[in-house]
Each structure stands twice: as structure tokens, then as C-alpha cells.
Amino acid sequence: MGSVASAAVPPPPPQSALPQxxxxxxxxxxxxxxxxxxxxxxxxxxxxxYLNLPCPVPFxxxxxxxxxxxxxxxxxxxxxxxxxxxxxxxxxxHSIFMGSLEVPAQASETIKVPTAHYxxxxxxxxxxxxxxxxxxxxxxxxxxxxxxxxxxxxxxxxAQLTQEAHYSQGMFNFDYKGSDYRAQFQIGNNAFxxxxxxxxxxxxxxxxxxxxxxxxxxxSGIGFASRYxxxxxxxxxxxxxxxxxALSYVQKISEKVSLAxxxxxxxxxxxxxxxxxxxxxxxxxxxxxxxxxxxxVAAYLEERLNMGVNFLLSAEIDHCKKNYKFGxxxxxxx
Amino acid sequence: MGSVASAAAPPSPHSALPQxxxxxxxxxxxxxxxxxxxxxxxxxxxxxYLNLLCPVPFxxxxxxxxxxxxxxxxxxxxxxxxxxxxxxxxxxHSVFMGSLEVPAQGSETIKVPTAHYxxxxxxxxxxxxxxxxxxxxxxxxxxxxxxxxxxxxxxxxAQLTQEAHYSQGMFNFDYKGSDYRAQFQIGNNAFxxxxxxxxxxxxxxxxxxxxxxxxxxxSGIGFACRYxxxxxxxxxxxxxxxxxALSYVQKISEKVSLAxxxxxxxxxxxxxxxxxxxxxxxxxxxxxxxxxxxxVAAYLEERLNMGVNFLLSAEIDHCKKNYKFGxxxxxxx
Numbered sequence: 001m002g003s004v005a006s007a008a009v010p011p012p013p014p015q016s017a018l019p020q021x022x023x024x025x026x027x028x029x030x031x032x033x034x035x036x037x038x039x040x041x042x043x044x045x046x047x048x049x050y051l052n053l054p055c056p057v058p059f060x061x062x063x064x065x066x067x068x069x070x071x072x073x074x075x076x077x078x079x080x081x082x083x084x085x086x087x088x089x090x091x092x093x094h095s096i097f098m099g100s101l102e103v104p105a106q107a108s109e110t111i112k113v114p115t116a117h118y119x120x121x122x123x124x125x126x127x128x129x130x131x132x133x134x135x136x137x138x139x140x141x142x143x144x145x146x147x148x149x150x151x152x153x154x155x156x157x158x159a160q161l162t163q164e165a166h167y168s169q170g171m172f173n174f175d176y177k178g179s180d181y182r183a184q185f186q187i188g189n190n191a192f193x194x195x196x197x198x199x200x201x202x203x204x205x206x207x208x209x210x211x212x213x214x215x216x217x218x219x220s221g222i223g224f225a226s227r228y229x230x231x232x233x234x235x236x237x238x239x240x241x242x243x244x245x246a247l248s249y250v251q252k253i254s255e256k257v258s259l260a261x262x263x264x265x266x267x268x269x270x271x272x273x274x275x276x277x278x279x280x281x282x283x284x285x286x287x288x289x290x291x292x293x294x295x296x297v298a299a300y301l302e303e304r305l306n307m308g309v310n311f312l313l314s315a316e317i318d319h320c321k322k323n324y325k326f327g328x329x330x331x332x333x334x
Numbered sequence: 335m336g337s338v339a340s341a342a343a344p345p346s347p348h349s350a351l352p353q354x355x356x357x358x359x360x361x362x363x364x365x366x367x368x369x370x371x372x373x374x375x376x377x378x379x380x381x382x383y384l385n386l387l388c389p390v391p392f393x394x395x396x397x398x399x400x401x402x403x404x405x406x407x408x409x410x411x412x413x414x415x416x417x418x419x420x421x422x423x424x425x426x427h428s429v430f431m432g433s434l435e436v437p438a439q440g441s442e443t444i445k446v447p448t449a450h451y452x453x454x455x456x457x458x459x460x461x462x463x464x465x466x467x468x469x470x471x472x473x474x475x476x477x478x479x480x481x482x483x484x485x486x487x488x489x490x491x492a493q494l495t496q497e498a499h500y501s502q503g504m505f506n507f508d509y510k511g512s513d514y515r516a517q518f519q520i521g522n523n524a525f526x527x528x529x530x531x532x533x534x535x536x537x538x539x540x541x542x543x544x545x546x547x548x549x550x551x552x553s554g555i556g557f558a559c560r561y562x563x564x565x566x567x568x569x570x571x572x573x574x575x576x577x578x579a580l581s582y583v584q585k586i587s588e589k590v591s592l593a594x595x596x597x598x599x600x601x602x603x604x605x606x607x608x609x610x611x612x613x614x615x616x617x618x619x620x621x622x623x624x625x626x627x628x629x630v631a632a633y634l635e636e637r638l639n640m641g642v643n644f645l646l647s648a649e650i651d652h653c654k655k656n657y658k659f660g661x662x663x664x665x666x667x
Contacts, residue, residue: 076659077659078657098657099659100657110446110447111444111445111446112433112444112445112446112447113443113444113445114443114655114656114657116657313661315411322447322449323447324410324411324432324433324448324449326409326410326411326431326432326659326661327659328646328659328661
């Protein structure tokens with residue numbers, strides 16, 4: 001969240017299962033026969049095999065559980081998404097959005113104008129190659145490529161092309177996946193270079209570092225990240241030389257309920273924000289909500305009406321700015 | 335729709351048409367007859383012109399068309415909660431949060447977010463009805479309906495605001511005869527109005543209205559006509575203000591109704607035509623319309639539980655490029 005690479009590269013959809021490259025030293029049935037005891041005692045009993053640690057999550061996905069709960073895709077107005085699969089790998093998508101767009105106003109009040117746009121997409125999904133394209137009615141184009149060069153090396157490309165001069169941007173990302181570490185190297189436009197490295201230290205703890213250089217702006221930075229996760233909780237810490245300090249904590253209460261919290265502090269601008277959210281999974285729907293220290297209350301509801309048909313409700317209330325956003329939509333064929 | 339009285343008094347739809355006199359034929363008589371045309375049917379039955387039905391009130395002459403073509407569209411969030419304290423007395427709370435359209439100098443539409451809360455108190459009795467609504471910006475709405483005698487009814491509407499000279503009130507005396515209705519209205523700014531509607535045949539009723547605006551030194555006269563059977567309703571209204579309004583509602587089945595509406599203003603040369611539908615399903619009701627100004631609208635009410643309704647509202651104005659979408663909930667209605 002604090003690094004430029006995290007902002008430039010949107011995090012890919014979270015994987016449902018954590019990748020487990022190495023097998024744990026104890027068998028699957030071992031934990032069941034032990035009585036419930038504290039973590040300290042548990043640590044003494046088991047001998048950690050430091051040469052066979054699991055592979056950590058990618059650096060830019062270190063906060064993915066918190067983002068899932070605290071940053072749903074809120075919108076205002078109407079949203080309609082339709083995805084048609086042509087065959088096993090190729091599919092087309094159509095998206096319509098109609099609603100209000102916030103325009104910057106000179107006074108402190110909020111002003112909106114109605115807007116509408118249509119987006120056409122084409123997707124190609126293969127185990128080794130993924131191509132995603134999106135073109136909008138105002139001429140903007142989004143493209144994403146993910147290609148496995150070798151078993152361990154992955155190339156990711158992100159590009160946004162616009163009709164306005166000097167507003168297009170692109171990013172190449174080489175991702176190397178080791179047995180218990182990950183390394184990335186990024187090249188972007190405006191002479192952007194970035195690199196990050198994350199290493200598993202214990203079976204539950206991983207640490208990483210990143211650095212970036214913006215050539216045109218003659219600016220560089222360094223960052224540090226740490227992540228501790230068990231089956232029931234995830235805690236992360238990120239610090240960067242840009243003055244960003246970010247903390248997040250997600251606790252799984254049960255199979256269906258998760259609570260998430262987030263703390264963000266910017267030392268340069270003296271800005272601080274804390275958020276608290278929940279993620280409630282019911283039989284036919286999923287409800288996510290949050291409240292933060294800026295007075296923003298939000299809720300997002302996804303209900304499955306039929307096989308492949310989802311109904312969406314989105315609500316966001318900003319009490320400080322007196323801004324209210326409400327919308328509903330439908331997703332077909334997702 | 336064209337008269338001032340119709341605009342001042344909001345029409346309250348009745349679920350059943352009042353049946354004052356019994357028809358001359360028995361209920362089973364129509365069943366044994368074979369299907370005949372209206373002309374032949376008219377020859378067979380003798381119309382008792384001294385025992386006609388009572389017509390609908392003058393301001394409600396278009397109520398079926400309004401029900402389909404003018405749903406309560408909104409943008410943003412709407413939440414209504416009604417709590418009944420006893421059989422007659424209830425309280426209501428309404429929250430609205432959304433965008434409000436502000437007049438802009440250009441041709442584009444500009445909105446600002448707004449929110450308000452409304453508190454209401456209701457007293458409902460067969461002979462007396464009191465409804466009050468107060469909003470957070472100080473506006474107050476009051477409605478009174480009182481049966482003075484069996485045939486004479488008094489209705490009062492009032493809107494009070496904090497701004498000077500913006501409050502208004504209206505008294506309405508409604509006399510209900512056996513086959514006619516007469517109303518007399520007194521409002522602020524020296525407004526006086528009267529209307530009279532008479533049943534001519536069992537299916538046809540005609541009426542006239544006149545009004546006088548004292549402060550503006552303006553008067554007008556209007557004529558209205560309504561023809562309705564079990565399956566269709568057709569209305570015509572003409573007024574000296576230049577308004578010509580036509581409406582037609584056809585009931586396709588027990589669950590589907592189609593409605594159309596035509597409005598012409600001779601003074602401003604403005605003409606609008608609308609077409610809508612009213613679809614009643616098992617758990618929800620869907621209404622929609624499209625009109626000649628490029629406005630497409632839909633309104634969905636779904637009953638989630640006993641007394642809990644979920645609302646979806648959508649309106650798209652293609653000419654003005656204006657889009658309004660909202661959802662809401664009604665509890666305890």
C-alpha cells in the first residue's frame with residue numbers, strides 16, 4: 001500500500017489456497033491427537049525444519065486478506081457486468097456503468113455530474129498464459145499479460161493506454177519464485193525501476209524488503225515489510241522511507257466471519273487513518289462492511305440469485321464530507 | 335393533471351371502486367349470455383338512468399394511469415419505518431440520502447449530495463384522519479380528512495416552511511351525492527376552485543371545474559371525461575390553460591396492466607407521450623415506463639417478509655444524460 005509498485009501493479013485476484021511448496025515436518029494427523037495447549041509449548045514440542053519452509057506470498061499481496069475485507073469495489077449508480085465464455089479458455093465481457101462522477105469543486109462541498117460508459121473485454125486464460133484486455137468508450141485501453149517463462153520465472157505486463165498525451169503507462173514485472181523466497185524486478189515508464197525480495201523466516205513469519213527508483217523525478221525509496229500468519233489470523237507491517245507506516249490485522253472468527261483492521265500513518269503529511277471492517281459469508285450472499293476514522297461507513301452486499309447471476313448492493317456514507325454513494329448492480333456469467 | 339386542484343391535492347388511490355347503487359341486472363345474468371358486442375349488449379339491457387353509480391373524485395380521474403406511470407422514483411438510499419402504537423395511532427421515520435439536482439447555468443446536470451430525516455405521526459379513524467410530517471430543515475406537512483356528515487367531507491392540506499411567503503394551505507369541501515360529486519376549494523393567495531362530476535351512463539362520467547387565482551388575477555375552466563369498464567379506463571381532460579391530457583389503461587390479465595398517457599400544452603407547444611406497464615408477480619411488483627422525452631424508468635417493490643419491502647428505483651434520461659439509481663427498504667408498512 002505504501003510502495004509505488006504496490007499502487008502501480010493492482011494485486012491479482014487472491015488465491016483461495018496458500019501455496020505450499022514444502023511439506024510440513026509433522027504429519028497431517030499429528031495436530032489432532034495433541035491436546036489444546038499454548039503456542040509456546042507447541043513450539044518446544046515441534047522441531048522447525050528451517051531448510052524446508054513454505055514459500056511466502058508475493059510482496060505486493062502481503063495485505064491481501066485485509067484488502068479483501070476493507071476495500072470492496074464500491075460504486076454509485078448502476079453496474080452491469082456480463083461475461084460470455086466462448087470456449088474453455090476464451091471469453092468476452094461487457095460492462096455498463098451509469099452513475100455520478102465526482103468533479104473537483106472550488107468550495108468544500110461535493111459536486112457530481114451524471115456519467116455513463118461501456119467497457120468491452122476479451123480474456124484468454126491458460127495455465128501458462130493469461131491475456132486480459134479492456135477497452136472503454138472514451139478510448140482507454142487496459143491490458144494485462146501473465147506468462148510463465150520457466151517453472152519458476154513469471155513475466156507480468158500491465159499497460160494503460162489513453163488518448164491523452166503522456167498519460168499512458170506500462171509496467172513489466174519479472175517474478176522469480178524460489179523454494180522459500182520470492183524476488184521481483186520491475187521496469188516501468190518514466191524510468192521507473194523497482195525490486196523486492198521476501199523470505200520466509202519461520203513457518204508463520206516472512207520478511208521482505210523493496211526499493212524503487214523514479215528516474216524522471218530523481219527520487220528513490222526503500223521499504224520493509226513483515227507478515228505473520230496462522231490459520232486463524234494474519235498480521236502485517238510495512239514501513240517505507242516515503243514516511244508510510246501501515247499495519248493490518250485480520251482475524252477469522254469462524255468459517256463464515258472475519259474481522260479486519262487497518263492502520264495507516266503518513267509521516268510526511270501527518271495523516272493518519274484507522275479502519276475496521278467485517279466480512280460475513282452467508283449461504284447465498286456475502287456482506288462486507290467497514291468504518292474508519294474519517295467518518296466513512298461502507299457496506300457491500302453480493303447475493304447469488306442463480307447459478308452465475310449475482311446481485312450487488314453498494315453503499316458508502318462519508319459523514320465528514322457529507323457525501324453519500326448508493327448503487328446496485330448485477331453480474332451475469334462470472 | 336392540468337388543473338391546479340389536481341396538483342395541490344395528491345390523489346389517494348382506492349383499491350376498489352365505490353359501488354353506491356346496485357346494477358339493474360343480477361350478478362349471474364351476464365354469465366348465461368353468450369359473448370356479444372357492446373352494441374347488442376346495450377339493446378338487451380335497459381339502463382336505469384336514475385340509479386347510476388357514484389363517480390370517482392374529480393382529481394382522481396386519472397388514478398390508474400398515475401399508478402403505473404408515476405411511481406415514486408428516487409436516487410440514493412431510502413428507508414421508511416412505520417411503528418403502530420395502537421389500532422389508530424402510528425409513528426413513522428424516514429431517512430433519505432442521495433443526490434439533489436441543482437440548477438446549473440450550462441446544459442449539463444449537476445448534483446450535490448444531500449440527506450434528510452422525516453418524522454411522522456398518523457391518526458387513522460373511519461371518520462377522522464390526521465397525518466403530520468416534519469423534516470429536519472423545518473418543513474411541516476399536515477393533512478386532515480374529516481367526515482362532517484354522511485355525505486359531506488372536509489379535507490385540509492398544509493405545508494409550512496421557515497421561509498417567508500412559502501407556506502401554503504388548502505381547504506376542500508367534498509360533497510358526495512348518489513351519482514355525482516361536487517367539491518369546493520379555498521386556498522391561500524386567494525385561490526378559489528370548484529368542480530363537479532356526474533355519472534352519465536354506468537361506464538361514462540363527465541365533469542367540469544373552474545378556478546380563480548385572486549392575487550394573479552387569473553381564472554380558468556376545465557372539462558374532464560372518464561370512461562371505464564372492468565378491463566379498461568380512458569380519460570380526457572381539457573382546460574382553458576391550454577392543457578390537453580389523454581390517458582388509457584388496459585388490464586391485460588389479473589397481473590399485467592398497460593398504461594399510456596398523452597399530454598399537450600397549447601401555450602408552450604410542449605407535447606409528451608408515455609407508455610408504461612405494471613406487472614404484479616407473486617412476491618414483487620414491477621412498474622416501468624418510457625416516454626417521448628427519452629426517459630426510461632423502472633421501479634421494483636419486493637416483499638422480503640411480512641411487512642418488509644425492498645425497493646429498487648432506476649431512471650435514465652437519455653436526452654439530458656441524467657441517470658438516477660437508488661435502493662431502499664420499507665418496514666412496517
